Amino acid sequence: MRFLFTAGGSQGTVFAMAPLAVAARNAGHDVLTTVDAPLLECAQAIGLPAVQTPHPKEASARLQALLEVSQDWTPDVVVGGLSYIPGLLAASLDVLYVRQYWDILPLRTEPGLQVELDRLGLSGAPEADLFLDVCPPGLRPSPSPTARPMRWIPRNRQGRLEPWMYTRPKDRPRVLITSGTRSLMLNTPGSSMRHLVDQLISEGAEVVFAAPEGAAEQFAGQLGDVHIGWLPLDVVAPTCDLAIHHGGGATAVTFMNAGVAQVVIPENDYAKAIGAAAADFGVAQLVLPAQLPEGINLSEEIAGIAQDILSTPRYQERADELAAHIRTLPLPSQIVLELEELS
Structure with a gap:
């Protein structure tokens, strides 16, 4: 299987997705990570195969950038979570969609995607085939009963240890x-x-x-x-x-x-x-x-x-x-x- 992971915003999102990406690679699957330019070096530093994608302000343009990547490298699974965009990408490609909470707070919605939602016949965020939650049960302010718990495995840049x-x-x-x-x-x-x-x-x-x-x-x-x-x-x-x-x-x-x-x-x-x-x-x-x-x-x-x-x-x-x-x-x-x- 081919796993496409998407990350943006901060290095914390890259660290959060890395354990599942590494587990997929260790199981023999192909993995590709798409990140904004400031996060490319971070993804590479922790051993994730990564490609830089443009990060325009318009959400629809970010979705289009991911669709262009998918023309060259078509995934079987899209893993994301910061917005509607990974789900819309998976829906457009008709592949599995994994939605992952990064930490303790819920995911945000993304404005400016109504045209894409209408094109796919959706009234809101696409339903995930698997919804992962790394927040320890009991801490999340608004827990989702449909979420599948997953253990948080810290993943950070390494260097020479003392x-x-x-x-x-x-x-x-x-x-x-x-x-x-x-x-x-x-x-x-x-x-x-x-x-x-x-x-x-x-x-x-x-x-x-x-x-x-x-x-x-x-x-x-x-x-x-x-x-x-x-x-x-x-x-x-x-x-x-x-x-x-x-x-x-x-x-x-x-x-x-x-x-x-x-x-x-x-x-x-x-x-x-x-x-x-x-x-x-x-x-x-x-x-x-x-x-x-x-x-x-x-x-x-x-x-x-x-x-x-x-x-x-x-x-x-x-x-x-x-x-x-x-x-x-x-x-x-x-x-x-x-x-x-x-x-």
Whole structure:
């Protein structure tokens, strides 16, 4: 079978689709990934055969670009999830359509596709032959009863590992801070990030900062005695006791998979919903800077919350419970077998 995966937006979508794509390749199937130009290098870095597609603003033009790719490489299965477009592509080609949630929040609709919907006789998003959900049951704000659970398998860029990356400190908790690949959480006013790091270290924690290389070069000299740089989160996460992050879906679920408690400082409403879901389950605390009382120092507030989580066993207990449940979900290899039966 030929599997065509589509991704766009952020590197997190590429990381999320990779486990199923790798499982399909390992089962002997052909795989091709279509990505926007900024994501091409990311897809290649994690071992996905990838082709760049144009990313015009108009949804209909993006669909047309995928149809043109399919003329040269016709799939038997289309896997996507960020919009209606993968489903419309599958419907146009009359092939299997797999719809996949990327993380904790539902998929978005796509404006500007009414002509295509009318052409295919559809009143809404095409029905998927298989609807996959990698969000741990119990966390999704609006669960779909038709979704097939699939285990989240972290997939990240790799590099040369150093022993500290895969070993847990023996005498102190490890706190990892990250703002993902696009967030500007590092660019906090004044020296508040340095102040947060200093406070965490003064409380006895080891601080690790996961950041793109450009940000690492910019901030390395400002953050004191910390490991900072691009880190493979799938390797480092299991060595951590706490993660402080921006609320990215792939980041949050990677730490859930590793059984790590979290502090979420959301950069937008999407991240706020992710943080709220994690907090409701009891594995995280949500910090909303705009809602803090006047005069409250943000870095001191985060440091205090971090210390509260590290000293309160119920956060780690809930994180362990969630990680254990994630491990019971069907593996991507099992999903590939189901797709083979559908073909």
